[in-house]
Amino acid sequence: MRRLLGNLPVLMVAVNVALLSTGRLPSLAGRPLSLAAAAAMGLVLYALKRRGAASPIHVGYLLYMAVNAAGAWCLPVGATRFLSGDAPAVLFGSLCAAAAVPALVAGVCFTKYFARKTVPPAVWATPLFKRINRHMTWGWVALFAASAALTLVPHLFPPGRNTAVRLIFQMVLPPLLLLGVGVPFTRRYPRYYQRKMGIPSPAAFGAAGGPAGGRPMQGGRKEREKEVLMSKRLKVVAVNGSPQMAIGNTSQMIAMMKPVLEAEGIGLEEILLAEKRIEFCAGCGVCLEKGRCWRGDDHQEIAAALLGADGIILASPVYFGHVTAQMKVFIDRSLAYGHRRRATWKPGMAVSVSAGTSETTTALYLAGVLGVYGAFSVGTLTALAVAPGAFMGKELVEARARDLALDLARALKEGRRYPATEHDLSFYLFMRDLVGREKAFMRDDYDHWQASGFLGGFEAYIGQSFSRPAYDQEMRKTWIREMVGKEKAGRAEPPATGPAEPKTTGTLEALLRTMPARFKGDEAGGLECVYQFEITGAENFTGHARIGDGKCAYFDGPHPKPDVTVRSPADVWLAVVRGETGGRGAFLAGKFKVEGDLGLLLRLKDLFSVG
Numbered sequence: 001m002r003r004l005l006g007n008l009p010v011l012m013v014a015v016n017v018a019l020l021s022t023g024r025l026p027s028l029a030g031r032p033l034s035l036a037a038a039a040a041m042g043l044v045l046y047a048l049k050r051r052g053a054a055s056p057i058h059v060g061y062l063l064y065m066a067v068n069a070a071g072a073w074c075l076p077v078g079a080t081r082f083l084s085g086d087a088p089a090v091l092f093g094s095l096c097a098a099a100a101v102p103a104l105v106a107g108v109c110f111t112k113y114f115a116r117k118t119v120p121p122a123v124w125a126t127p128l129f130k131r132i133n134r135h136m137t138w139g140w141v142a143l144f145a146a147s148a149a150l151t152l153v154p155h156l157f158p159p160g161r162n163t164a165v166r167l168i169f170q171m172v173l174p175p176l177l178l179l180g181v182g183v184p185f186t187r188r189y190p191r192y193y194q195r196k197m198g199i200p201s202p203a204a205f206g207a208a209g210g211p212a213g214g215r216p217m218q219g220g221r222k223e224r225e226k227e228v229l230m231s232k233r234l235k236v237v238a239v240n241g242s243p244q245m246a247i248g249n250t251s252q253m254i255a256m257m258k259p260v261l262e263a264e265g266i267g268l269e270e271i272l273l274a275e276k277r278i279e280f281c282a283g284c285g286v287c288l289e290k291g292r293c294w295r296g297d298d299h300q301e302i303a304a305a306l307l308g309a310d311g312i313i314l315a316s317p318v319y320f321g322h323v324t325a326q327m328k329v330f331i332d333r334s335l336a337y338g339h340r341r342r343a344t345w346k347p348g349m350a351v352s353v354s355a356g357t358s359e360t361t362t363a364l365y366l367a368g369v370l371g372v373y374g375a376f377s378v379g380t381l382t383a384l385a386v387a388p389g390a391f392m393g394k395e396l397v398e399a400r401a402r403d404l405a406l407d408l409a410r411a412l413k414e415g416r417r418y419p420a421t422e423h424d425l426s427f428y429l430f431m432r433d434l435v436g437r438e439k440a441f442m443r444d445d446y447d448h449w450q451a452s453g454f455l456g457g458f459e460a461y462i463g464q465s466f467s468r469p470a471y472d473q474e475m476r477k478t479w480i481r482e483m484v485g486k487e488k489a490g491r492a493e494p495p496a497t498g499p500a501e502p503k504t505t506g507t508l509e510a511l512l513r514t515m516p517a518r519f520k521g522d523e524a525g526g527l528e529c530v531y532q533f534e535i536t537g538a539e540n541f542t543g544h545a546r547i548g549d550g551k552c553a554y555f556d557g558p559h560p561k562p563d564v565t566v567r568s569p570a571d572v573w574l575a576v577v578r579g580e581t582g583g584r585g586a587f588l589a590g591k592f593k594v595e596g597d598l599g600l601l602l603r604l605k606d607l608f609s610v611g
Contacts, residue, residue, distance in 0.1 A: 008044050009061045012037070016065070017087045034072040038065040056110045060098035064091050088151040088170040096144035099137060109133040110140055111186075131451060132190050139189070143182050147174035234412055235267045237305050238313035238351075241327025245272045249353045249385045250315045256401035257313075257381075257408075264409035266311070271302055273326040278302075280329055287336035291444040299333045306373040307337070311347045311412045314366040318354035323362055331369055338372040339431060340448040345463060347411035348375030349404055353383045353391075368423055376418050378407045420462045428454075428461050478554050482513050508539050508574040512554060515545045518609045519552035527607075529600055532562035537569035547607070564600040568592030579610040 016037060041062050048054040067090055099110035109115075111133045153169040242248040251270065258268045276298040287293045293300070306312050316323040323331070350366035352359045363380035370377050381404050384392040391397050410416065432455065439446035454461040512533060524547060532544040544559040545552055566573065572591045575581040583605065586592060594601050 009041060009048075009058050012041060012044070013061050013064060013091065016068070017091055034065075034069040038062070038069040041065040055113050056098055056102075057095065060095035063098055064094035067094055086151060088174065089148050092144050092148035092151060092174060096141055096148060099144060100141045103134070103137050103141075110137040112137075128194070128452070132193055135193065136186065136189060139185055140182065143178060143185075147177055150174050150177065233265065233267055234310040235269060236261060236311040236313060236408065236412070237309035238268060238270045238315055239273060239302065239306065239327075239330065240270055241273050241314075241316035241324045241330065243274045243324060243326060244317075244388070245274050246270075247388055248317065249383070249388055249391070250317050250351060252389060253351050253353060253381055253383060253397065253401060254313065254315055256398050257405035260402050260405035261409055264406075264413065266409055266412065269305075269309075271305065273302075273330055276302065278326070278329050278333060281332040281335065285441070287444075288339065288442045289444055291340075291448075292336055293333060295333070299330065302330065303334060303337060303373070309346070311349075311408055312370065312373055312375050313349045313351060314369060315351035316362065316366060318352060318358045318362050321358045321362075323352075323366065327366075331372075334369075334372050336444075338369075339435065339442070339445040341371060341374065341452075341454070341461065344374060345417055346375050347378045347408050347416070348373070349378055349408055350380045351382075352380070353385050355386045356384055359384065371424070371427070378411050378418065379404045417464070420458075420464050424462055425458060428458050432461075478513055478516060482510065485510070508535060508570045508577065509541055509543070511574065511577050512543055512545070515554050515608060516552045519547070520607055520609065521550040521552075523606050524550055524552075527603075529563040529597075530559045530561070531600065531604070532559050532565040533573070534558075534565060534567045535570050535573060536567075537571060539570035552607075562596065564594060564596035564598070566592060566594055566601070577610075 042065075045054055045058050045062050048058060068087075102108035103110060109130070115129070115133050115136075150173050151170045154166045157165045238254050240248075240250055240254060242250040245251065251272075254268070254270055261268050278299045279295050279297050282295075284294075314327075316327040319325070322328070348367075348370035350363045350370065352363040352366065354362070359382045360380070363382050367377035367380055381397075381401055383397045411418075432449070435442050435445045435449050436455070449455050452460075459465050528548040530544055530546050532542070534542050541556075542558050543554060543556050544562055545554045546559070568576075569592070572581075572586060576583045576586060576592075583601075587594065587601075
């Protein structure tokens with residue numbers, strides 16, 4: 001039923017266009033039937049929307065029917081001939097408007113509906129996903145506009161030859177254009193753009209979709225089926241830089257994590273660099289200009305595996321205080337990726353083993369390199385060992401490996417992120433300055449940073465935001481004034497000449513200034529009010545305390561609209577604040593007066609601790 005409902009708009013439009021174009025049923029352009037057709041299309045679109053199946057193409061169909069109805073009712077008879085004789089032009093013009101207007105007015109991409117059917121929701125908010133769909137949308141706007149223009153070509157030919165020409169330009173060429181150009185463009189453009197941005201594997205972001213039925217925009221049917229099968233299981237890729245390959249301690253440490261990952265439903269693939277052909281970095285800088293290295297060895301394939309993996313591990317034993325030559329060459333050749341952080345993040349881990357020195361610093365170096373491939377570190381696994389398998393405290397190394405594997409699995413399966421660090425900030429500040437200063441040479445890097453929005457600030461780069469301060473600025477200012485006042489008052493006291501007298505507990509004004517510190521935010525709930533104090537006698541001043549958003553702030557002077565006002569001699573209210581006398585008894589005895597909400601007055605003892 002749902003498929004039939006989804007195909008019904010296509011059938012309705014096809015019948016409408018065919019009959020109008022051939023002139024077999026010109027009455028369809030008449031007022032009653034055109035209005036009925038538009039209403040029927042509206043009902044079908046409403047039914048599709050309730051089922052979540054209303055696409056932007058259906059909106060274009062509705063717009064086409066609405067244009068026909070509006071023209072039949074509002075245009076002169078001569079003008080309606082265009083709607084009848086050039087129905088294909090009106091149809092493709094409506095589709096063009098349905099794609100262009102939402103993109104121009106509200107930034108809603110025409111292809112987003114289809115793309116969301118082919119990629120996971122986690123990708124929808126990424127800048128790359130939005131940018132690809134924006135480009136795809138304007139590509140389809142151009143295709144619809146070109147199709148509309150083709151349907152108008154018969155007007156350039158003599159009327160006697162118009163039948164065959166109309167058939168070719170209105171019924172044959174536009175569909176061929178959409179199928180021959182639109183469908184390949186829809187499938188291949190996301191992969192092309194991801195490669196251009198330094199992301200060789202489409203799996204890093206998924207593929208955008210398009211109007212060609214919502215299919216993935218990459219590869220053929222077999223390739224898509226292979227990707228679907230592979231995507232059912234999460235995978236961690238470990239790159240091992242040990243020249244001893246599978247028999248070395250590094251490989252054994254990686255193997256310690258495999259049972260835990262397998263139990264979590266996560267596959268682990270180990271890549272041995274010693275088996276691969278990776279040439280030295282020539283330092284030519286071509287990758288900074290073009291976005292990729294020109295050398296044709298195994299490096300690009302391994303980098304693509306890391307970029308496409310769900311989680312990654314970089315592992316190397318310590319050779320002369322650092323990573324092995326195999327690992328260093330691989331990292332050096334990753335320069336093109338190192339300057340262009342990914343727009344998404346995934347968990348990663350670093351592994352290192354030494355005979356007794358530098359394994360922790362080497363692991364920290366590898367953890368920092370994880371960012372080159374779009375990963376953050378969930379921890380480092382290190383060990384001491386000389387002979388293969390002869391680990392210092394092997395059972396402890398195995399326990400640590402299991403714990404880190406669980407952390408990696410949890411971060412991977414729950415989509416967790418770790419907080420940003422000083423290393424992230426330092427790298428960002430360095431690289432933003434470098435690509436901005438050398439953009440003439442590093443143009444591919446600069447384009448990536450600009451297109452990704454990273455030049456806008458560290459928050460955009462790291463994908464995290466600073467939270468709002470938990471304290472009230474006015475409360476902080478009051479606290480500072482109080483400290484400064486106490487310091488000055490202490491320096492102004494004359495030196496003692498006799499026996500020391502007990503210090504006073506402070507003035508009422510000083511105590512009222514401590515209201516923010518004595519405020520019980522948990523008791524306030526959603527309370528928002530202003531308490532005003534008009535004090536006379538030994539102290540003569542006016543101040544007010546403002547409560548809102550679970551915070552309290554004290555201010556000197558009156559408030560224009562206080563909720564409750566306390567008028568009291570200083571000694572009376574000082575005794576109430578200190579808890580030396582009951583506030584209710586003093587009020588009933590007429591020792592102070594209150595104006596406003598008495599209920600708020602009664603809540604004072606619950607909202608503030610005794611001064």
